[in-house]
Amino acid sequence: MTETIVIKVGGHASKLLDDQFYHQLAKWRAQEKHVLIIHGGGPQISQWLDLMKLPNHKEDGVRVTTPACLEVIQAVLLGVVQPALCHQLTTHHLPVVGLNTNDHHLLAGNYLDQPHFGEVGQITGVNQAWLDQLLTNEIGVLAPLAQTASGQLLNVNADTAAAEIATRLGASKLVLLTDVPGVLKAGKVLPRLDQTGANQLFAHHQITAGMMPKLTAAFSALKRGVANVSITNDLTQSGTALAHQVSA
Numbered sequence: 001m002t003e004t005i006v007i008k009v010g011g012h013a014s015k016l017l018d019d020q021f022y023h024q025l026a027k028w029r030a031q032e033k034h035v036l037i038i039h040g041g042g043p044q045i046s047q048w049l050d051l052m053k054l055p056n057h058k059e060d061g062v063r064v065t066t067p068a069c070l071e072v073i074q075a076v077l078l079g080v081v082q083p084a085l086c087h088q089l090t091t092h093h094l095p096v097v098g099l100n101t102n103d104h105h106l107l108a109g110n111y112l113d114q115p116h117f118g119e120v121g122q123i124t125g126v127n128q129a130w131l132d133q134l135l136t137n138e139i140g141v142l143a144p145l146a147q148t149a150s151g152q153l154l155n156v157n158a159d160t161a162a163a164e165i166a167t168r169l170g171a172s173k174l175v176l177l178t179d180v181p182g183v184l185k186a187g188k189v190l191p192r193l194d195q196t197g198a199n200q201l202f203a204h205h206q207i208t209a210g211m212m213p214k215l216t217a218a219f220s221a222l223k224r225g226v227a228n229v230s231i232t233n234d235l236t237q238s239g240t241a242l243a244h245q246v247s248a
């Protein structure tokens, strides 16, 4: 069976990609592995919301999304962040195609908690057959937007989206590429982290902001069968590798 690798490229990380990143993608392609990139765009969205004088607020790393914010988020993800990322990959001679949920009903979703978060979703389905076919020839670059059965677009945290998609595709590997070298404790990267260790960090408020949904998503993927899950700023380094159990 063909191996699938899902990489989440955060909004910060998308501006920091280096040659190692492109070489690694080329290597996986040469090995005929399927590669799917889910991109974020949080910092770029925040910038545009401020420019448009719209609410710019996250709770535990999840953006509270009004209908007006959603229009800007869609425009920024699909009109700014995704084309820039596809351009960078193309410049490095990688075969890419930019994707969003409207293509072949790629990502089905429903509301996470509409009274609280507004137009924010969670993914309930992935068009795997179509994606599998596409990934045979191309690297997919997919925005974290889902669609309800009635066609309503929903904003999904990109880490949560990547973990759910990796799980549903039966991916062997999920990399959450970010702007820090891994999960930090007292300024040092933890090479391995299990759920108990993460709970302790949560309890001591050593995990804040965007790292919260990232870790929750990462453990969800690990527990549901994605064998290799890591949080890193370098595709060739495992940063923090998530583990079922880290021996004391």
Ligand SMILES: Nc1ncnc2c1ncn2[C@@H]1O[C@H](COP(=O)(O)OP(=O)(O)O)[C@@H](O)[C@H]1O
Binding pocket: 009, 010, 011, 012, 013, 040, 042, 061, 159, 177, 178, 179, 180, 182, 183, 184, 185, 206, 207, 208, 209, 210, 211, 214
């Ligand atoms: N214990 C921690 N270790 C590393 N980063 C952490 C930790 N707690 C909070 N963070 C924050 O999480 C950020 C990464 O999450 P986020 O900003 O959402 O990135 P991305 O845009 O890549 O998803 C880091 O830049 C850091 O500020």
Ligand SMILES: CC(=O)N[C@@H](CCC(=O)OP(=O)(O)O)C(=O)O
Binding pocket: 009, 010, 011, 012, 039, 040, 041, 042, 043, 045, 061, 062, 063, 073, 120, 121, 144, 155, 156, 157, 158, 159, 210
């Ligand atoms: C619901 C929610 O929080 N959606 C995110 C989607 C983009 C994202 O997650 O981007 P990063 O990975 O770069 O932070 C947002 O609006 O910022």
